[in-house]
């Protein structure tokens with residue numbers, strides 16, 4: 411059984427503190443806090459383990475505070491192939507005020523991988539891709555890493571016969587798209603930035619997604635938050651709409667969607683089944699606080715409530731329903 415590899419070049423430790431009546435310029439007390447190892451590829455790896463798939467995770471990890479990640483990988487039985495970089499993985503502090511219902515974010519600066527670490531990562535991905543079915547590259551890049559690394563990684567993954575899947579934004583996304591991975595999943599804002607102009611109508615989004623598909627990317631997904639997502643392949647185009655759910659935190663929605671597609675492919679599901687799985691996992695993820703889904707059952711409950719439509723040739727699905 412071939413494994414699945416996830417690559418997280420800019421992971422983060424999420425520190426969420428509950429601080430009633432948080433006030434700037436004062437001593438504030440947290441009544442509770444949660445600290446989690448996170449980052450897109452890490453979240454995807456954790457979700458994929460719920461399907462019992464063999465997972466290897468790589469990317470860059472700060473040597474000085476790697477323990478929280480190492481514990482997670484051990485607990486989840488994820489093969490840890492992260493390249494250790496001197497210093498600390500960044501921490502994102504979220505201050506939640508339950509009374510004012512506000513969230514204040516403080517993002518600490520991230521890792522500074524040197525050229526040697528970048529070289530080691532490329533070699534690691536090359537080695538892991540050899541025996542991988544799919545390699546998922548997720549998230550942003552450390553500030554010191556040139557976006558062209560994404561193109562380089564996609565080329566390396568493809569050369570080893572594995573499927574490259576990329577979820578990133580900005581220059582990293584445009585570099586990825588040029589290298590023609592197997593699958594990309596921009597959200598509507600990321601797609602607009604990629605094409606360089608605003609996309610106001612669903613028809614325009616479909617047109618742009620089709621162009622990217624035609625350029626040589628097998629599966630183009632455009633996610634649209636609570637409105638659902640478009641799935642464009644050469645011979646099949648679907649639009650999936652999740653049911654209305656109680657939103658607790660949208661963090662990790664995109665990761666759950668990618669995780670669902672990857673799990674669906676690994677399990678040999680049809681496109682429609684993959685889409686149903688991915689959409690239910692992502693919708694279930696927004697109903698809970700953490701970035702990765704607690705229980706698969708929470709998503710299974712939603713599966714029958716996902717509306718899936720085939721898009722007609724003109725792109726004119728029942729857009730007014732959006």
Ligand code: ATP
Nearest residue numbers: 597633634635636638639652662663664665692693
């Ligand atoms: P991320 O911030 O994790 O990168 P994203 O912006 O890339 O997310 P979204 O389009 O916001 O991705 O969400 C991905 C999928 O999650 C959507 O296509 C949808 O299926 C589901 N989803 C997101 N928000 C909601 C919501 N409010 N209600 C139901 N489902 C949602």
Ligand code: MG
Nearest residue numbers: 597634635660
């Ligand atoms: Mg979003």
Ligand code: MG
Nearest residue numbers: 577597664665
């Ligand atoms: Mg996203």
